[in-house]
Amino acid sequence: MILRSLKTSFLLPLFLLCATGLSAQQHPGGMHPKAQIDYVKEQVRLKKEPFLSAEKQLLSKADEALSATHHALADFDIPGYYIKPKEHRENSQSIQTDGFAAYSCALAWQLTGKKKYAEKALYFLNAWAATNTTYSNYDGALVLSYSGTSMVMAAELARDFKGWKKADRERFAGWVKNVYRKATNEIRNRKNNWADWGRFGSILADYYLDDQTDLAENVRLIKSDLFEKIAADGHMPEEVRREKNGIWYTYFSLAPITAACWVTYNATGENLFALEKEGRSIKKALDYLLYYQQHPSEWKWFANPNLGSPNSGTGFWPANLLESMYGIYKDASYQNFTAPYRPIVYEKHHFAWTFPTLMPVAIGGYK
Known part of the structure; x- marks a missing residue:
């Protein structure tokens, strides 16, 4: 063995x-470390493919999001897909649409420096943090876990934007800790893909919150049953x-x-x-x-x-x-x-x- x-x-x-009491994390980081961002920016500057085409693709998505409005729900109520598929899809799309928009805009801001993208990303992040207080029903925790990753990745990318007001930033961190990570940690001990999404969502949240203890627990869980x-x-x-x-x-x-x-x-x-x-x-x-x-x-x-x-x-x-x-x-x-x-x-x-x-x-x- x-x-x-x-x-x-x-x-x-x-x-x-x-x-030592030091923060283990460099921000932005997690899914998109600074070295990766810097590398991509340099490839685009040099007009290298496939990066040039891929950035154009991203910016087209971000530009579409600039005129979009949010769909934040107070209660993220998601019935089981195999029980009420239509309601499941409709309610899930609220965070899937907004999360992709926020993520696209936050990444566009990191690569271009254009504040219009950061401001739009924060529009979606702030809306969900101010509105969403809970999740419910059979698939609520699961869908919030696998779709809400977009929100946490967007926040990590936009973390250093000076236009993010302290009160809004703190409220979003509260949403990550008390709503989003609550959902991810609720399912991270399951046996199938539920656990996988719970752990990924949780470790993203841990990175964003600089929670080394819970991050270590997620790493332990990944190792515990991988084989x-x-x-x-x-x-x-x-x-x-x-x-x-x-x-x-x-x-x-x-x-x-x-x-x-x-x-x-x-x-x-x-x-x-x-x-x-x-x-x-x-x-x-x-x-x-x-x-x-x-x-x-x-x-x-x-x-x-x-x-x-x-x-x-x-x-x-x-x-x-x-x-x-x-x-x-x-x-x-x-x-x-x-x-x-x-x-x-x-x-x-x-x-x-x-x-x-x-x-x-x-x-x-x-x-």
Whole structure:
């Protein structure tokens, strides 16, 4: 049995940072560390592709958001999708629409410096912080967890904008702590993708709030059952059982797992992507996902499974995940799969790897 984890030597260990009383985090960071932002800005300045096209894609989304109005709900009431699908979708779209708008604008501000984007991002963040006080119903915590990631990532990006009033900033932090993270932590001990989204949302919140104790607990949880979630051949037992949607749910579990690993790396320097036990690894699960996305007739868990499609507009999964994971594993098969569809954006339903072409990930720094 082998269990490996790589750490970068130039980052202080989490326990040492806590012991010294220093903030462990550099802001902005989390999902989008400063090194990544600086690297992308330089590629755009040099007019390099696919960054130039990807930034234009982002700015078109942000520009659309400039004239949008918010849909904040006091009670984020989300019935079970398989119970009341129409009401589930309609109520979910409130934070999905607003969250994507806030996130797009906040990222646009970081890359361009134009305050109109920061101001619009804050419009959505402030609206939700002032309005949303609770969540309810069967899927309330889950949908808030996987869609609200957009709000926390937007706030992290806009954190240093001087136009964000102190009172509004504090109120948003209160929403993150008392509403959003309450939801994520409520589901982070589940066995399937609910836990994965809970942990990713929670670790984003921890990073934003500089809560080292809870961040460490999320890292512990990720490690505690990673190799129960991934079988020796790479399939994910809790997800493949979802009949025709087994491939989708495999993606829907791996997206938050990998995103949480990325935030962990940026927060602590620990490389959870490198964990391996008895041949089980995140890489093995990603390879399994890609293979059956390309060979669905061989999927043994259910006949004619649903697949991600480039014809699904701006929601082509698992291309968004694999585009990002090329930066981690440098597997040419990932790049061969995603390259024809660049620039890739995912703006539906949930938010982890939303702008993967524009914002590449890298272990060991950007070159």
